Amino acid sequence: MFRKLLHELRTMPKFVYLLVALTAFGLTVGVYRMYAGLGATTNLSKEFPWGIWISFDLATVALSGGAFTLAALVYVFQFEALHPAVRPTVLAGLLGYSSVLVILLFDLGRWDRFYNVFAHPNFSSALLEVSWCIAAYSTILFYELSPVLLEKSRWKWMLNVIKKYTIPIVIVGVTLSTMHQSSLGTMFVIMSPRLHPLWYSMLLPVFFLVSSFAAGISMIIAGATVSYWLFGRSLKRKTLATLSWFLPWILAFYLVLKFGELVIANETGGLLSSGRYSTLFWTELVVGAIIPIILFAYERVRYNRLASMLGAFLVMGGVILNRFDVTWFAMKSVSHQTYTPHWMEVAILVGVVSGLITVYTLVARYFPVYEETIAYKPSPREIIQPEDARLVSV
Amino acid sequence: MTHYITRRSFLKLSAAAAGTLAIGQLLPPMVAQAATDAGLLNAHGDGYIPSMCEMCVWRCGLIAKVKDGRVVKLDGNPDHPHSKGHLCVRGQSGVMNTYDPDRVLDPLIRVGQRGEGKFRIASWDEALDLTANKMLAIKDTYGPEAMVFSSTHNLSQPQFENILYAFGSPNYGTQRSLCFNAMIVANLMTYGMEEPERIYDDQLEYVILTGRNLMEAISTSETSALSDGIARGMKVVYLDPRFTKTAAKATEWLPIKPGTDLAFHLALLNVIVTEDLYNHSFVNDYTVGFEHLAQEIETYTPEWAAPITEISAETIRRIAREFAAAAPHALAHNGWRTSNFINSFHTQRAITILNTLVGNWNVALRASGGESSSALGAPPQPPYPRSSAQRLDGVPSRYPVVPLKLGVFQELRESILSGEPYQAHGWFISRQNPVMSLPDRARTLAAFEKMDFIATVDIIMNDTAWFSDVVLPEASYLERYDPLSPVGDRVFLRQPVIEPQGNAKSALWIYKQLGERLGLGDYFQYEDEEDYIRQQLAPLGVTLEEVRSKGYAELPPADDPGFEWNTPSGKIEIYSETLANVNFPAVPTWQAPPEPPQGQFYLLTGKVAQSTQFGTQNNQLLHKYSDEPRLWINNNIAAERNLADGDWVEVTSEVGQVHIHLQVTPAIRPDCVYLPPGYGHLSKGLTTAFGIGASDSVLHVTYSDPISGSQALSQTFVTVRKA
Amino acid sequence: MAEHSKSPRYGFLIDASLCIDCRSCMVACSVENKVSMDSTRIWIKETGITGNYPDLKRFTAPYHCMHCKDPSCVSACTVSALTRTDDGIVAYNKDICIGCRYCMYACPFEVPNYEWDERFPLVVKCDMCFSRLEEGQQPACAATCPTNAIRFGRYETMLAEAHRLITEHPDKYVQHVYGETENGGTATLYISPVPFEELGFPEAGTTSPAYSNRLVTEGTPMVAGAMLVGLSGTYLTIKHLKEEAAKERQEAEQTKASHTEEDGK
Ligand SMILES: Nc1nc2c(c(=O)[nH]1)N[C@H]1C(S)=C(S)[C@@H](COP(=O)(O)OP(=O)(O)OC[C@H]3O[C@@H](n4cnc5c(=O)[nH]c(N)nc54)[C@H](O)[C@@H]3O)O[C@H]1N2
Ligand SMILES: Nc1nc2c(c(=O)[nH]1)N[C@H]1C(S)=C(S)[C@@H](COP(=O)(O)OP(=O)(O)OC[C@H]3O[C@@H](n4cnc5c(=O)[nH]c(N)nc54)[C@H](O)[C@@H]3O)O[C@H]1N2
C-alpha cells in the first residue's frame, strides 16, 4: 500500500507538486482574506467594486461552456460521434464551475450569508439568475459526471438509475446553462453608464451566450489536445474535427451580431477613435474571431491537432479578453479611478486555478475519464515534437 | 472628488460605545437622573438635551441626542441665535471630541523629563495639592507675580480670573493678542465698545470683507447670514491674498497685497470724502474729528493706493462709490483675526471709520453688550488684593491703550525669556495651547524651560500639556456645566448631557478646589456647578430646572443705547484724543509694512473649516473629512522654480524651518505661500494628529503692533526649496 | 412597473451655488448613521479651481444617494436587501445583504459605498435618514448645512422651488434641474451655476438602466420555459427520426435478408 503510494507520488508529473504548492499558498491567503476582510487583501474600491476575481469567473464560465454545448450536441441533437468528448468536458466544466463557486465565496463580502441567495431572492436581478443557475447547473454537472466516479466503485448499481434520467436532466442542464451564460451578459445590461459603448449592448446576453458556445468548443479541442500530450489520452481527430467545424459558423454569427448591433446603435464611430478601447475591442475580435474563422475554414486545420489547438487557444483568448474587458478594462468610472489587483487577489486566484488543474490531473489519472477515448502512451520525444504525434494517432 | 488624507487606525463610534458605557455605569447616573427630572429623557434614559457647542468660541446652541447614557448625535438648536438649527462641521464632530480615545481622563503628574511624555496617573487630591503647593511655594519665594496665568476665551474664565487676581498676579496671557487685539482696540478707540454687532438683515446690500474668511473660519450664524445674503443678491467684496472658499462665493475677489489693506481702506475714505459721498448729518451729529481725517487722507488717492495694494485705482474708486451708494445698507467687516501686520490697528480704525462715514450705525452695526449681562447674579466674593507688580507683557507701560484683559501674550513670553523686569517661575494654563498658538515655537518652549512648574487644564494631551508638570483633565463640554452665556435677550445654559468619563471634572469644580487649596475659598462661594448657576439665575426668578429643559432663560430687555457711545466724547471718535494723548496717530495714517526680500514669500496663515485652532486635529471625524495640510504656492511661481504639486519642500524663516508637501494652486498670490495652521503637533499623546503636517508657529517671527499689541502673523517671510 | 415611477414623497433640493465645501453634512451623516470611519455615505463633488489667476472659480456640491424613482440598485440587488419604500426612499436592509457589490456597479450615479475595512462589511448608502424622518426631523445633512445648500421637504415643493429659482435667476443658474429626469427621475434634485458635467455629475438618459434590466430579466423565465419545451421537442423528434431511420434500415435489411433468403430458397 505504502509502496504503491510512494510509487504514485514518484511517477506523478512534477508540475503537480508545483500546483499543490501554489494551491496551498493561495488557500492560505484565502483564509487570511476571510479573516481580514476585503479592504486589507484586495485593491477593490468604491469605483471598482469588482476585480480580477469576477473577470476570472466570467471567463471560466464561458470556457466551461463546452459542457453544455457538447451535452446539447450529443444528447439533444444526438451527434453520437461526439460522445467520447463528453466525460473530459463535463469534468473540466464541473471543475471550472467549482472554482467559480470557490472564488465567488472569497468575493462575497458577506460569505457567511451566501444562503440568502435562496432565502431572499430578488427575481429582477441578473446576478440572482446567474447564482441560481450556476448552483443548479453545478449539481447537474456533478450528476452527469457521477458515472465516471461510480463505475469503479461499490455503488455501481446506481448507474442504471442515473442513466435512466440522463436525458431530462441534460435538457434541464442545457437550459440552465443557456440561461446563466446569457444572464452573465444580462448583468451588464444595467451598467450602461459604466461600460464603454463598444461593449455595452442590450444584446449582451446573446453575445455572451454565443461566445460561450465558441469558447466551450475551443476548450474541448484545446483540452483534448493538451491531455493528448500530457496523458496520452484524447479524443479522436475526427471527433475534434467535427467539433471545430462548428466554430467558424458560430464566430461568424457572433461577428455579425456584434457589428450589427454597433451599426444599429450608431456606435461605429468609436470603433477606431476610442484609443485604448479600440485596441482592446479589435484585439478581441481579430484574435478571437476573425483569425480563427479563417483557420477553421480549412479542413487541414480542423484535422491537425496542433493547428486546431492554436486556433482554439485564439478563440479562448478572445473570449477571455472579452470577459476581462466587460468586467474591468472597458469599465469607466466618473472619478477616473483605476484598478490593479492586489497580490493577494492574484495569489488566491492562482491557488484556486492550481487546485483546479491538480484535481483535473488526478481525476484524469485515476478515473475512467477518457474511457471511451483512445489510449496512447507518449514518449518524451513526442511530447517535445507534437507534430509527430499525428503519425501514431488513430 | 475631494481627496482626503490617509486614514490612520480609527476608533469606531460603536466601539467607543462599549468602553465608555462601562465607565459611565460605575458612577451614579446623576446626569441622567437630573435630565429625566427635567423631562428631557424618557424612562430608558433616551432623549434630547439642549446645551451649547464649544468646538470653538462661537458657542452655538445644540441639542444632544442621548441614548443609553451616550451622546449619539448633536444638532443645532433652532432657539439659539448662533446656530439657528445648524452646526458647523466642527460642531457636528463634537461627539468625537468627547469620545476621543486620546482623552485625558485622570489627573497626570509628570515623571520623565519635560517633553518626554512620561506621566503617572494621580488622584485629584494629589494633583491639586501638588499644584497648590508649587504655586504657594513660588508665591512665597518670588511673590505672586512670578506665577503666570493664561487661558483662552471660555465660559468659566471669570472663575479662572478669580484664581489669578485673588492669588495676586497681574500676569495674564490670553489668545486675544494673537487673534483680534487690533480689531478690539480699534473699536474701543472709535466706538467705546469691543465689538459692535453686525446686522445681516434683508436689506443689507454691500459687504466688504477684509480677510474675514467666513466660509472657512466659520461662525455658524454669521456664515449662514452671509450665505443667505449672497443668495439673495447682496454684493460681497473680499480682500485676501488667497482665493479662499469665501472668495469663491464673493461677488468680487481682490487678491490684495498682504499688509496693504490699510492703503485700500484709506483710499476708500479718500474717495468718499473727496467725492462727498459721506453721510453729512450722521458725521455732524454723532462723530468727532472728521476734519482731521479729511486732512490726513487727502493724499491717499486710489492712484496712490493702486501700486501699493496692487488693486487698480478704478476698482478702488468704483468700490468706494458702490459702497457709499448702498449706504446705510453697507457694511465694512472688521475681520476677526486681525493680527496680520504691525499696521493692523490702523487698518481696523480705517474700517470702523469707513462704516461711520456712511452712517450705517443701527442699520448694519449696532451696540453690543458683549458676553456679559448685568441682569445675572454671581456668587459673592471679596475684592481682589492690589497687585503692585508690573505686568510682564508691558501693558499698560508699553501698550497704554491695550486693555488689561486683552494683554499682549507674545510679549509676556518675551519677558519670561529675558527675565525682565523680573523672572516668572510658574505657569498655570487652562484651555489654551500656547506652544502652538504663540509665534516662534522654539521660543515658547525655551520659556517653558525657565519654569519651575507648569500646570495645564485640558481635555486631551495637547502640546502644552505634553510639556507640563501636571495635567488636570477637564470634563468635555458635553459632560459639564459652565457659567451661563448671555446672547442678546436670552441667557443660555451649557449643561452635561452625559456623565463625565473617567475622573474628568468641570472647570468650575477644578478652580474651586484649587482656589480653596490656595487659601482663596472666599472667591469660590458656590457648592457645586448647579449652585453657581442658581446664583446666576437668582435675579431672573427662573429655576435651574426650567432652564435645563428649555436650554435658556429670557433676560429683561437691555436699554438701547441708541446713538450714544462709551467714548470720552460720547460720540464716535474719528479722531481719538486717547490715542493722541499717548502719541499715537489719532486718525488712521499710512504705515508701510515690511516686504519680503527678493526670492522670499509672505507666509500666510488662516483657518480651515474642519479644524479649530490647534485643538481639534486629533478629532477622528474631522480628520477623516480634512484635506492633507500642504504648503500652497502659486502655480506660475512653482513652474518658474521647477516645483511640482506634492513635492516635499523645506520652508525656512528667520526663526525656524519645517518640511511639508507642496500644493501647487492658482489660488494664491505669487508673492505668498500659505500653510494651514494647527498641524505639526509635538505631543505624541495625540495619536490621530501626531506626525501630520507642519506647524507654522515654528516659522512665525514675533512682531507686535505697537498700538494694539497684535502679533503680526502675516509678517513672516520664508524661502521655499525642494527638500 | 407602475410602482417604480411613483413620485417620491420627499425630496432634496441641492444648490451648488450655495455649498461652501465645509463638510458639515458629511460629518453629520457619519455621526447620525454611525458610518464606519473608513467609509462615507456622502461626498462633495467639485469643479476644482478653474480659470487663471486672478479670474478663478470654484463650485462644490454634496452628493449622496439620489433616491431614484426607478432605482437600478434595487433592480440589481441579488437578494432583496435594497428596496424602494412607499415614500420613495431607497432603503438598505443590512441583515440580508450578501456583499456581492452588484449594486455598486449597477447604480448609474456610483453611489453605494462599501465598508472595505470591515471583516464583515456592509454597503454604505444614504437612507434619507428615515429614522430621523420618523421622529419629525430633517435628514442630518440637510438639517445642519449652514448655508442651506441642502434643502429637504416634499418632493413637489422641492421641484417647484428648483424651477422657480432657475427661472427667476437665469443669469445665475444653468437652466436644468438635474435629477428631474435623469435615469428616470430622482428624489434628489440639483441646481447649479455651472454645467453639471463640470461638477463631475454623470450624464444620464431619461430612463433608468433598471428598465433595460427588467426587459431582459423579466423575459427570462419565459425563455427558459420555451427552451425546455424546445429542447425536449428536439430530442424527441430527433430520437423519433433516428428510430424511424433505424427501423427503416432494419426493415430494409430484413426485406433485403428475406429477399436474399427468398433468393436463396
Ligand atoms: N473652522 C474654523 N473656524 C473658526 C476658527 C477655527 O479655528 N476654525 N477660529 C475662530 C477664531 S478664534 C477666529 S479669530 C476666527 C478667525 O477668522 P478670520 O478672521 O477669517 O481669520 P483667518 O482664517 O485666520 O484668516 C483669514 C484670512 O486672512 C488672510 N490674510 C492673511 N494676511 C492678510 C492680509 O494682510 N490682508 C488680508 N486682506 N488678508 C490676509 C488669510 O489668507 C486668510 O484667508 O475664526 C473663527 N472660526
Ligand atoms: N500660526 C497661527 N497661530 C495662531 C492662529 C493662526 O491662525 N495661525 N490663530 C490665532 C487665533 S485667532 C487664536 S484665537 C489663537 C488660539 O490659540 P489657543 O487658544 O492657544 O489655541 P486653541 O487651539 O484654541 O487652544 C484650545 C485648547 O483647549 C483645549 N480644549 C478643548 N476643549 C476643552 C475643554 O472643554 N476644556 C479645556 N480645559 N480645554 C479644552 C484644546 O484641546 C486646546 O488645547 O491662536 C492664534 N495663533
Ligand code: SF4
Ligand atoms: S461655530 Fe461651529 S464649532 Fe463654533 S460653536 Fe458653532 S457649531 Fe460649534
Ligand code: SF4
Ligand atoms: S454642509 Fe452644506 S455647505 Fe457644507 S459642504 Fe455640506 S452642502 Fe456644502
Ligand code: SF4
Ligand atoms: S442613486 Fe444609485 S443607489 Fe441611489 S437609488 Fe439610485 S441607483 Fe440606487
Ligand code: SF4
Ligand atoms: S452588495 Fe448587498 S445590497 Fe448590494 S447588491 Fe449585493 S446583496 Fe444587494
Ligand code: SF4
Ligand atoms: S439623508 Fe441622512 S443618510 Fe442620506 S446623506 Fe444625508 S445624512 Fe446621510
Ligand SMILES: [Mo]
Ligand atoms: Mo481667534
